[in-house]
Amino acid sequence: MDNRAVIDKxxxxxxxxxxxxxxxxxxxxxxxxxxxxxxxxxxxxxAVHLRAIIEFSNYCRCDCLYCGxxxxxxxxxxxxxxxxxxxxxxxxxxxxxxxxxxLQSGEDSYYTRDIISGIIRDIKKLGDIAITLGVGEREYDDxxxxxxxxxxxxxxxxxxxDSEIYNRLHPHSSFERRIECLRWLKELGYQTGSGFMIGLPxxxxxxIAKDILLLKELEVEMAGIGPFIPHPDTQLRDESTGxxxxxxxxVAITRLLLKRSHLPTTTALEVxxxxxxxxxxxxVIMRKVExxxxxxxxxxxxxxxxxxxxxxxxxxxxxxxxxxxxLEVSDSRGDYI
Ligand code: 5AD
Numbered sequence: 001m002d003n004r005a006v007i008d009k010x011x012x013x014x015x016x017x018x019x020x021x022x023x024x025x026x027x028x029x030x031x032x033x034x035x036x037x038x039x040x041x042x043x044x045x046x047a048v049h050l051r052a053i054i055e056f057s058n059y060c061r062c063d064c065l066y067c068g069x070x071x072x073x074x075x076x077x078x079x080x081x082x083x084x085x086x087x088x089x090x091x092x093x094x095x096x097x098x099x100x101x102x103l104q105s106g107e108d109s110y111y112t113r114d115i116i117s118g119i120i121r122d123i124k125k126l127g128d129i130a131i132t133l134g135v136g137e138r139e140y141d142d143x144x145x146x147x148x149x150x151x152x153x154x155x156x157x158x159x160x161x162d163s164e165i166y167n168r169l170h171p172h173s174s175f176e177r178r179i180e181c182l183r184w185l186k187e188l189g190y191q192t193g194s195g196f197m198i199g200l201p202x203x204x205x206x207x208i209a210k211d212i213l214l215l216k217e218l219e220v221e222m223a224g225i226g227p228f229i230p231h232p233d234t235q236l237r238d239e240s241t242g243x244x245x246x247x248x249x250x251v252a253i254t255r256l257l258l259k260r261s262h263l264p265t266t267t268a269l270e271v272x273x274x275x276x277x278x279x280x281x282x283x284v285i286m287r288k289v290e291x292x293x294x295x296x297x298x299x300x301x302x303x304x305x306x307x308x309x310x311x312x313x314x315x316x317x318x319x320x321x322x323x324x325x326x327l328e329v330s331d332s333r334g335d336y337i
Contacts (some may be wrong), residue, residue: 001216003027007035010256014216021209025249029280036252036281040070043259044283048322049334050091050315051132051264052289053102055298056081060106064134065169066200068231068299069106075233079297080108081290083115087122090129093289099333100130102155102286107136113145117270120149132193137173137181147188152335154185157195157224161210165202182218191336193222193262196251199242200228208250216257222284223261225250226268229301244273248280255281260337271303278325284334285322287314 001009005022010016041209057080060069066132068076082091101123105111111119120131132153133146143154143289156178163175170178185192196211215223227242247269254262264284265277276282288295292308309317319329 004031007256009254010090010244011035011039014257015107016175016213016253016257018206018209018213018221021212021253022205024253025205025208025262028283029249029252030273032249033280036255037279038062039255039259040263040281041235044262044337045328046326047283047328047332048278048334049100049262049284049328049330050098050318050322050333051100051102051284051286052090052096052098052100052311053104053286054081054086054089054093055288055294056086056271056290057105057108057111058294058298059108059110061172062107062170062171062319065171065235066228067233068196068233068301072232073233075301077297079294080110081294083122086119089124089290090123091126092311094126094129096289096315097331098289099128100132100153101236101289102132102134104134105136108111111135113142114170116142117145117149120146120151124150125243128333130335137177140184143181143188144183144197147190151190152190152333153193153222155193155222155224156181156185157193158211158214159196160200160203160207161196161214162207163208165200168202169200171210182220186218191221192218193224194218194220195222195224195226195266195281197226197228197242197268198247199240201236201239208246212250212253215254215261220258221261222263223254223258224264224266225254226266227272229268229272229303231299231301244269244275248275251277251282252280257266262334262336267303268301271301278322278327285318291307
């Protein structure tokens, strides 16, 4: 079968083999992107969802070899936002038009189960706003309580489906534990997001195929796929940046398999290339909203210094950006359909 026929088959059956995905990853992107765009149009419509992300602490207990926030990095100034600061930041985002806030941080045990609960409950009082949490691996009871408090979604990427690579890059945890967290979150009724990086050392096209198939197996509602970008203060400083074309192809294949999933054009992709993933089936974009003094310090991977604009200005810009592609701006919370 040629790749076009394989792509048509995947759309029809929502199923693919590792070999089929590898063959598409090796091939030309033209038909792939065209079909991913169409599938997105058919299943998700033309509305792009905007998400406000509050990166509220860059303290982290983890040793992820690729990440600038890793515990061992002493060249970084650490910060924590207070619960009041987080809630008033969410209020600003809400007033600027956002209907989802993502609360993201390093794995920081300073924010106990109850502190996070209080933040969730206070944000929910602001109005009809969805809360996505991204605070890493926690106990089942933490996840359960936050869900009862009203948290809607949870992001925790599997990062790589190769357990050997995973365990090498995450000496503080294990692949099994990661997958266990993802399954718990699904079970608790969160709209759950996973995702992975393109270009991690040791990764092959087969690994990427398995990454995509793992998203399918987990039936995630959201999936973030971005290129790996080496950070100078980490063990992987001398590795090369992941391919943005391969990233876009992986997004497109994910769209063919997980038709209604929310697929962001990831910040890492925006940083590493001028193209975005809307051409390849993405339908979500995120914008940081925490104060600029903190944004600089949330240094997961190097990125250019940004001009300091207000939340409302940035929201307007991203809306214009979306419209410039002939797409629409969603005014809903953008839940999984
Ligand atoms: N390059 C690209 N993405 C990275 N992430 C962490 N470090 C890097 C890096 N060096 C991604 C991971 C993580 C998310 C918050 O950022 O996928 O889940």
